[in-house]
Amino acid sequence: MHRRRMLCRVAESRRWWAKHGPVVEQRPLIINQNGRVEMNEDDQKPKKLPTGIYRPTWTKGGQTFTSDVLWIRFGCRQRCGKENCSGLHRESSESTSLKAARDLRTRRLAEVAKGRLIGQTAELTTFEDLAAMLTTDYQVNARKSLKRAKISVDHLREFFGPCRALAITTDRVNEYIAERQTAKAANATIRNELAALRRMFTLAIQASKVAQAPYIPSPRVSNTRSGFFEMEQFRSVLKHLPVDLRPVVEFAYLTGWRRSEILELEWRNVDFRAGEVRLDPGATKNDEGRTFPFSAYPPLGELLKWQRERTVAVEKTTKRIVSHVFHRGGRPILDFRGAWQKACDAAGVRGRLVHDFRRTAVRNLERAGVPRSVAMKLTGHLTESIYRRYAIVSPADLKAGVEKLAKLHVEQSEPARVVVVLADRKTRT
Numbered sequence: 001m002h003r004r005r006m007l008c009r010v011a012e013s014r015r016w017w018a019k020h021g022p023v024v025e026q027r028p029l030i031i032n033q034n035g036r037v038e039m040n041e042d043d044q045k046p047k048k049l050p051t052g053i054y055r056p057t058w059t060k061g062g063q064t065f066t067s068d069v070l071w072i073r074f075g076c077r078q079r080c081g082k083e084n085c086s087g088l089h090r091e092s093s094e095s096t097s098l099k100a101a102r103d104l105r106t107r108r109l110a111e112v113a114k115g116r117l118i119g120q121t122a123e124l125t126t127f128e129d130l131a132a133m134l135t136t137d138y139q140v141n142a143r144k145s146l147k148r149a150k151i152s153v154d155h156l157r158e159f160f161g162p163c164r165a166l167a168i169t170t171d172r173v174n175e176y177i178a179e180r181q182t183a184k185a186a187n188a189t190i191r192n193e194l195a196a197l198r199r200m201f202t203l204a205i206q207a208s209k210v211a212q213a214p215y216i217p218s219p220r221v222s223n224t225r226s227g228f229f230e231m232e233q234f235r236s237v238l239k240h241l242p243v244d245l246r247p248v249v250e251f252a253y254l255t256g257w258r259r260s261e262i263l264e265l266e267w268r269n270v271d272f273r274a275g276e277v278r279l280d281p282g283a284t285k286n287d288e289g290r291t292f293p294f295s296a297y298p299p300l301g302e303l304l305k306w307q308r309e310r311t312v313a314v315e316k317t318t319k320r321i322v323s324h325v326f327h328r329g330g331r332p333i334l335d336f337r338g339a340w341q342k343a344c345d346a347a348g349v350r351g352r353l354v355h356d357f358r359r360t361a362v363r364n365l366e367r368a369g370v371p372r373s374v375a376m377k378l379t380g381h382l383t384e385s386i387y388r389r390y391a392i393v394s395p396a397d398l399k400a401g402v403e404k405l406a407k408l409h410v411e412q413s414e415p416a417r418v419v420v421v422l423a424d425r426k427t428r429t
Contacts, residue, residue, distance in 0.1 A: 053101045069094065070101035076112045111211065125165040125209045130200035131157065137203055144285075152196040155180070165204065170215045173197070177219055187219040194218050227356040228363055229253065229349075236347035244328045245336050247307045251326070252354060254300045255292055256361025256379045258285060259354050263333050265325045267311070270304060277304065279380075290380050 049055070052074055056067045073090045091108065093101040131153045138146040159176045160168060173194070180190045194216050201213035229237075234253055238246055251262055261279055269278045275295025284290060294300040304325075311322050314330045322330045344352050358379065365375040372384065 049098070050102065052105050053098070068096050070096060070098065072101055072105040072108065074105055074108055074112070125204060127157065127160045127163055127165065127168065129209065130165060130197075130204055133203040133207065133209075134196060134200045137199075148192065149196055152193040155185075155193050156197055165201075165210050168197075168214060170217070173214065173216050177217070181219070187221045191218045191221055227352055228360040229352070229356055233347065233349050234360075237343050237349060237352075240343035240346040242339055244326075244333070245339055247303060247310075248326045248333065248336070249354070249357070250303055251300070252357040253360065254297070254303070256358045256365075257292075258358065258380070261285075261380075263324075263326060266323045267308070267325055268323070270308075270325060272304075272308075275301065284380055288380070288382070290377070292378055 049070075053070055053072055055069070056071055058065055058067075070093045071090060072093060073088065075087055076085060076089060089108070091104070093104045095101065134149065134153065135146075137143075138149050143149070156176075159179060160172070177190055177194075180193070181187075195218075198213070198216045201210060201216075204210040205213060234249075238249055241249060248262055251257070252259065255262075257279075261284060265277070265279070269280070270276075271278070275293055277292050277294060277300075279290040281287060281289040292300075294304060307325060311325070311327070314327070315322050318330045320330065324332045326333055340354060344350055362375065362379060362381075365378070370378075376382075376384065
């Protein structure tokens with residue numbers, strides 16, 4: 001019944017078009033297995049594409065051609081965050097799939113709603129683009145750790161290679177951590193390399209190169225050193241060092257300054273009238289200036305005066321000006337790791353570092369009761385969290401604390417003495 005009714009409708013429609021419509025070629029009906037009439041392939045009209053999706057057309061040689069690849073268009077109302085924006089954007093979906101084009105347009109509209117239209121840039125950004133941005137940032141800002149950053153980039157490049165930024169996911173980062181640990185790399189080294197990768201994505205987001213950064217985990221690091229020098233150990237190491245290096249080590253023990261800051265110190269930074277030794281801004285690790293008064297610190301003042309007399313004698317012998325405070329015969333001291341290791345071995349403190357003097361100075365400042373804010377200015381610690389890591393407590397300090405606690409318990413356990421006040425004789429009579 002349904003089939004007959006359908007055939008009647010088709011026949012009636014054909015009679016109407018034959019009488020009133022244009023002359024068209026009559027094609028036979030196609031009936032499928034279910035008995036339904038199907039239209040010829042030539043009679044099928046192209047489906048209308050959704051709003052914002054189209055197929056570009058162009059004319060060549062008098063003929064009009066239509067692309068099979070779907071394109072999208074959308075408006076941003078000048079909220080995309082780009083300069084000189086016309087408000088209308090077009091982009092190829094690089095696909096003939098309607099679903100792919102619709103999903104791409106949805107993503108672009110979401111980016112516009114956030115005020116950051118990334119577009120195809122994020123999809124084309126590679127790891128090499130991220131590495132180039134990091135290197136440029138370090139060079140522009142004159143960062144002192146540029147050499148270390150390049151080493152980190154080299155290790156990252158070996159794993160991520162020419163892959164796109166979108167392919168750097170949390171899973172891939174975990175695989176990188178596992179591979180580096182298999183290669184016996186320290187967790188602190190891996191953490192520095194991942195910090196460089198994290199900085200790459202931060203710069204890429206600022207430059208609208210990527211839409212978002214993946215979560216980059218870091219391995220746990222527990223390499224906090226606890227080495228420090230007692231006075232006897234310091235004197236023993238000092239005795240086994242060459243004469244030219246003894247002032248350097250003694251200055252480090254008294255001030256707690258970094259080795260690089262001490263070796264780069266010049267006489268123009270020492271003011272004997274004011275009794276101060278200064279570091280210029282930019283000469284320190286955190287780029288902040290520093291002042292250490294030595295007029296009220298006799299050991300440091302005597303050391304600088306003795307070193308100045310030594311320097312004057314060298315200048316008279318070599319007949320040239322020596323600008324550095326600490327030197328070898330007038331020449332700057334670049335490195336003394338070999339002499340330091342030999343002196344530590346001879347003194348029986350193998351494995352100690354020059355940086356341990358920094359921890360020793362912080363401990364001495366804490367023992368002396370110097371306020372923490374003042375101590376941080378003297379040693380050059382920028383944050384209190386790092387300063388606390390250097391505030392090492394020695395076994396002797398712990399023993400002294402327990403002795404004070406024991407003394408308090410003894411005082412509390414003794415019975416209190418009762419004093420009876422006798423009445424005055426006059427009041428008795």
